[in-house]
Amino acid sequence: xxxxxxxxxxxxxxxxxxxxxxxxxxxxxxxxxxxxxxxxxxxxxxxxxxxxxxxxxxxxxxxxxxxxxxxxxxxxxxxxxxxxxxxxxxxxxxxxxxxxxxxxxxxxxxxxxxxxxxxxxxxxxxxxxxxxxxxxxxxxxxxxxxxxxxxxx
Amino acid sequence: xxxxxxxxxxxxxxxxxxxxxxxxxxxxxxxxxxxxxxxxxxxxxxxxxxxxxxxxxxxxxxxxxxxxxxxxxxxxxxxxxxxxxxxxxxxxxxxxxxxxxxxxxxxxxxxxxxxxxxxxxxxxxxxxxxxxxxxxxxxxxxxxxxxxxxxxxxxxxxxxxxxxxxxxxxxxxxxxxxxxxxxxxxxxxxxxxxxxxxxxxxxxxxxxxx
Numbered sequence: 001x002x003x004x005x006x007x008x009x010x011x012x013x014x015x016x017x018x019x020x021x022x023x024x025x026x027x028x029x030x031x032x033x034x035x036x037x038x039x040x041x042x043x044x045x046x047x048x049x050x051x052x053x054x055x056x057x058x059x060x061x062x063x064x065x066x067x068x069x070x071x072x073x074x075x076x077x078x079x080x081x082x083x084x085x086x087x088x089x090x091x092x093x094x095x096x097x098x099x100x101x102x103x104x105x106x107x108x109x110x111x112x113x114x115x116x117x118x119x120x121x122x123x124x125x126x127x128x129x130x131x132x133x134x135x136x137x138x139x140x141x142x143x144x145x146x147x148x149x150x151x152x153x
Numbered sequence: 154x155x156x157x158x159x160x161x162x163x164x165x166x167x168x169x170x171x172x173x174x175x176x177x178x179x180x181x182x183x184x185x186x187x188x189x190x191x192x193x194x195x196x197x198x199x200x201x202x203x204x205x206x207x208x209x210x211x212x213x214x215x216x217x218x219x220x221x222x223x224x225x226x227x228x229x230x231x232x233x234x235x236x237x238x239x240x241x242x243x244x245x246x247x248x249x250x251x252x253x254x255x256x257x258x259x260x261x262x263x264x265x266x267x268x269x270x271x272x273x274x275x276x277x278x279x280x281x282x283x284x285x286x287x288x289x290x291x292x293x294x295x296x297x298x299x300x301x302x303x304x305x306x307x308x309x310x311x312x313x314x315x316x317x318x319x320x321x322x323x324x325x326x327x328x329x330x331x332x333x334x335x336x337x338x339x340x341x342x343x344x345x346x347x348x349x350x351x352x353x354x355x356x357x358x359x360x361x362x363x
Contacts, residue, residue, distance in 0.1 A: 024173075031177050034323030037189075040316060062174075069173045075166050149161050 012139025016071055019084060019132040023068030029112035030061035041109025045094050046101075063087070071136060074144020081137035088130045095123045181327055188238070188337075189324060192317070194262030195239035197228055202236035203360055204339060209240045209325045211333040212255060213248030213282040218275040220334050220346040227353055234360055239271075241321040242333050250281060250288055253309070255318045257291045260308035266298045273297065 030038050039057035042048060048056060064087070070080040091110070098105050099119050108122045117125070141147050188207055190196060208224065210217045228237060241259075243251035254274050261270030273294040274281075281288035295305050308314055328337065336343040338352045339359070 028177060028180075032181050032327075033189075034320060034327050036323040037320055040320070065173055065177065066170055069169050070166060073165075073169055075162055075169065145165060146162065149158050149165075152158075 008139045009142040012135050013142045015132040015135035016074065016077070016140035016144070019129060019136050020068045020072030022129055023064045023084060024072060026111050027061045027063070027065030027068055031065055033112045037112065038109050041107050044103065044105045045098050046103060047094060047097065074140070074146055077140055077144055077146050078137060081133050081140065084133045085130060085137065088126050088133060092123060092126050095119050095126070099123065182329060189320070191238040191240060192259070192262065194265070194267040195259070196236065197239070198236035199233060200236060202234055204231065204235045204356060206235060206237045207240055207337040208237055209242035209330045209333060209335045211242055211244050211248060211251045212258065212271070212274045213251035213278060214244065214333045215278065216345055217334045218278050220349060221275050223346050223349060231356055234356070240325060241318045242325040242330055242335070243318065243322065244333060248282060250284060252318060253287070254281070254291065256309045256314050257295070257305065259314055259317065260305045261295065261298065261300055263308055264300050264305065266300060269298050270294055
């Protein structure tokens with residue numbers, strides 16, 4: 001029984017680090033590039049009004065970066081994992097509507113300008129990230145700052 | 154006790170936010186982040202070259218015109234060892250036609266004549282740069298190079314073309330470019346011809362090292 005539990009915890013830790021790492025990577029790439037670049041990617045989804053694309057492009061990368069850092073460090077794991085899942089669901093919604101509408105999205109904007117796969121590929125990839133975030137939410141408490149602080153009574 | 158733990162967590166979270174922000178901003182400042190490649194028509198030299206240069210230039214800037222000859226010589230001399238990505242950085246507040254010039258140059262590039270068109274823009278800079286109305290030179294140069302005029306005119310107003318130039322400019326802002334021409338040579342900044350030539354002097358050693 002305890003062996004099973006350990007495997008879950010190890011998987012949860014790995015998932016937490018992987019999901020956090022992906023968010024740090026995606027956030028850093030976009031935050032260190034011109035916001036206009038990501039804004040153009042957002043525009044191509046034709047969901048937000050033009051006036052909101054630049055503010056969104058300025059805010060989202062930093063949010064991704066901070067959530068990634070929180071998840072990796074294991075602080076506020078539940079809240080961070082919830083936010084990561086919510087963001088990923090939002091991205092999935094954007095990708096899906098672009099796929100359904102047949103929009104000519106040449107760069108998904110997922111990882112800045114460092115190349116982009118097809119929308120379908122990105123959709124499936126995000127499903128994998130969603131699974132990682134869910135695992136992190138459920139079993140990602142091992143070796144976290146949360147557990148360290150909570151143990152320090 | 155739970156309140157105390159929450160306060161501790163908030164404090165650590167704020168520290169992490171501060172550290173992440175500072176690291177990212179420093180990476181921006183020192184150009185550690187990835188740089189976008191220029192379109193193929195204004196990227197010169199092999200992608201695998203040991204010396205990678207990003208050049209931010211304004212066609213209406215006199216220093217850029219003077220430096221252009223050095224850049225061409227350098228590319229000739231270090232052919233195969235240098236990769237140069239040409240980036241637009243039109244200083245529109247002082248050069249009202251430099252953005253349009255960049256658009257025409259890119260569209261000439263789309264027809265395979267970027268370098269030739271850029272050379273003509275630099276040569277004739279004094280004629281067109283201070284023009285009050287849209288300079289006739291832009292179409293004259295295109296005719297001289299036997300470019301497809303209707304396609305060129307259409308392309309010069311195409312949002313995709315304009316967007317590409319704006320992105321170059323925004324990228325330059327992010328890397329702290331505030332004068333033209335500015336070069337990033339393997340990450341090291343050089344502003345103007347003299348600083349470029351100082352860096353070029355080190356190329357032989359750099360190539361020997363690697």
